[in-house]
Amino acid sequence: MPAPTVGATSSKKRKSLKESVVPSSKRRVVAEDDSADVMAEVSRLEEQIAESRKYYNNIAKLISMLNVDKNAVNPNLAVAVSLCRVFSRLIAGGDLTETNRAAENEKIIAAWLKERCREYQKALSAILRESDTSAKLTALTLCMRMINERATHMPGEDTQVWLSGLFKNIIEAVVEAGDDETLRSEFIEKFAKAYEDVRYYTFVQIADIAQTERSTETLSILISMLSACDAAPSPEHEFKTFYVKSSKKNKKLVSVNSHKKRAQDAWLAVLQNNISESQRKTLLRIMVHNIEPWFSRPELLMDFLTDSYNVGGATSLLALSGLFYLIQEKNLDYPQFYQKLYSLLDPDLLHSKHRSRFFRLMNTFLASTHLPAALIASFMKRLARLALTAPPAAIVVIVPFIYNLLKTHPTCTLMLHRVVRDEETKAELEAEGMDDPFDAEEPDPTRTNAIGSSLWEIHSLQHHYHPNVAAIARIISEQFTKQFYNLEDFLDYTYQGMVQAELGTEEKPMKRIPVIEYHIPKRIFTNRLLEEDGGVDTAPGSLVRGLWDFP
Template sequence: MPAITNKSVSSKKRKSTKAGGVPSSKRRAVAENESAESMVRIQQLEEQIAESRKHYNNIATLISMLGEDGQGINPNLPVAVSLCRVFSRLIAGGNLAEPDRAAENEKIVVAWLKERCREYQRILVSIMRQSDASSQITALTLAMRLLNERATHIPGDDTQAWTSGLFRSIFEAVVEARDGQTLRSEFLEKFVKPHEDVTYYTFMQLAEYAATARSTEILETLVTLLSACDSVPSADHEFESFYSKASKQNKKLLSVNSHKKRAQDAWLAVLRNNLAQPLRKTLLRIMVHHIEPWFARPEFLMDFLTDSYNVGGATSLLALSGLFYLIQEKNLDYPQFYTKLYSLLDADLLHSKHRSRFLRLLNTFLASTHLPATLVASFIKRLSRLALNAPPTAIVAIVPFMYNLFKSHPTCTYMLHRVVPDKKQKELEAEGMDDPFDPNEPNPDRTGAIESSLWEIDTLQSHYHPNVASIARIISEQFTKMSYNVEDFLDYTYQGMLQAELGLEEKPLKKIPVVEYQIPKRIFTDRLLEEDGGVDTAPGSLVRALWDFS
């Protein structure tokens, strides 16, 4: 006979137990109690330190509680905040400054406090290097607050703390931090950009740090930090936003030239480092707008730009902007500039993503009417030869560009309508002629392009794309237009061409295109039907005969 069960007991849920049979709710309560007790203990230790010097040993106790692992990976952040308050009060009260006529025991106490402060700073730096993002940001805020107190209240430490003391360690930790993207962003947005003294000393530390060979990853981080500081002070700028009050007494921090000098040294240190090719291209892209404005003497960029210009390929194209700035503004003498420019016109140019940028600069370089006709003719001929294998989006930009060159240099129009003597006319029609242009000659003054003709443009007038064929015909027509705005053609893309074709439905067709001349009755079979009279009359029977479907 089954036993009677107690429903009131059996219906209750059993509490989940883990870790030694202790319910999870009890474990949470125990953890909360331990946390509350820990906070009370921290507060008691801090208050005792503030009450009397005899409790200074509590500082060592708090430091031991802060970084128990010794590496800053799992820090006790409440302890870090408490220690920051403790040392801030001590520094503000002058307890870390040694009096002139202090007793020996007083010197020992000050030395002990300084050592504990340095130990606390090292732990904060370790947290910034090794811990999670939230702990890194907290450690950065505490370290910068401690730096401000040291620079404000300790005599003689107002500059040393920034140049060779705590700020150097903070900067290196920010740069080298593990997974430190969030930390670097906080450093830039909260300290560097809003405060001009922090910006100044960041430039100083970066210049010293980059003077040593660094890895590509570190250099990319340095470039990111420098690029973010893009607000160049004007000549009449007044410096007022300082993180430390003591910075207002530093005359160098109130000088525009001094700020530019520090930024210039920082950029030069990066540019002289061992740069990988992708990073070099990044620097060349931002050269004109982010780097050159900081330079009081832009000629210091000459070596970097000329070396980049001599690399070739896309790197040379990107170096053109900065190099042209030096030539135009600083009278840089670059030997054989047009010879090197001519060498950049290779088969990859018109397929490059930097094509539009290069053509804009080339339009500026060849704008002068004082250039020799032989030089301009070589560029025209080289571009027309490259256009034979260029994409349609590049051809529609090259032809108006050449049109403008012909208008600026009328002597080159002999390439379009050269008169042939009657004696040679029949010989040319029968045997043709060799193109006098030498595509392998590196010197544009010796290519013989002025003796040639633009048969390539005549070929492009039969291009498969109707837009290309139409625009190529402007070279064969009368030059009644003064010039074309090249900017209207530089950003022509495949997407734009496709949209133009798809937009035909908005413009009704004048004539419906013929799809088939004769509709066949059979496509892939040679079987003759009775209604065809036994004769294969469908077009394409020869093509079907060449196929074997067995």
């Protein structure tokens, strides 16, 4: 048999390729037709299920059409919505409920339907974890609809569905979503903040998740979810907004103490996990307003706050407000409180972004007139000493702060001016001066002997290069006619604000001509003398040339 020629073969191939090419417009029409056929098939299967039990096998067909067998990247959302309607009707009709009086075949059908319902819920959970954002939002709505139907129409599952069923999978998927902030915000805004029963069980699930050691990213998500929930309810709060109507009958869900207990457990589980330093600071910032109101027993925060207070630096500053709340409201015994507060006064504090917050708190801590004069004197002296090297924005807070302390504790005013009546001692002091008795290295503020010293540092600040600082330092040398200074007027000073204040004012005439370099030197870095100098090196800059050898 003769073999076919090469030309005939290639021609035949080209013809087949040409026939296989389909225009894009036709492909689009074909795809739309296929989609329409699928929708028609889904509607037909759903209608048959509603007609008779003999079509219950259509449920298995619809589940297979979800397209989530291997992964849930491209699910068929139309099928997911259709199945939600199917199971909602079946649950409302009691077809998934097994009763003891039912016939054996009825029990078998109910068990089979329950198994298909579990498959469907598992598919929705997979979509929540693996699909794109749009599909996740749809799956979230369908999941919550299923929870509502099961909790409403299936006796005995009203609590189980929240604690160990579909809702647990929802919270885990929301937490594991990672950077998908859209899904998280959708759940918080649409469900957790809107419905009190959803928020209650969200606290339960977060507490369960945080019981085991979690990654830093997961803990950050849990913190954001907890802090995004509404503020703690007041004792007179009435619970009215429930996602599931049957929740009104649950005594725990209408109890303020029960809600606070669940939130308290969730926060404690997070606080006791392996939180990072940045997360610790975040928690301390929101401690007073977002965390402590949820605690029926705030003393449970004692370990966390005292550990944070002992860390030092900015962490200690942030822990101050929460710790003082426990001391003031819950009678927490912290005997070393003022000693620790005194240790926080270091040069870094005056450059910290939390400086304003610290001065507000310290103003509260030192407001009592029953504090020892030696203690107050130590704080004033320590602040005055730090002011010598502090930025101007911090000095303008320190001086009014010391002024207010002197007004509150007049016993310490002897630090401003001491009268030496012994002429011999007075002459000796004028001739030789004296050592400052203040012990700057002593950690105990009651033993620094600051009360025997003076505030000479404030006198030095009266000659500060910045005119605002020098002007405000002079209030210590004047009569104390003003009752108190409002610290809030000085706490927001910054370099930028000072510069803008100077640049924003109209040009003022100079009272004194500033000293400037008016003689332009002929040489700075060389020793070669010009002939017109007569061989004499008299030009400015000779000092620089004398310190280094330049070629």
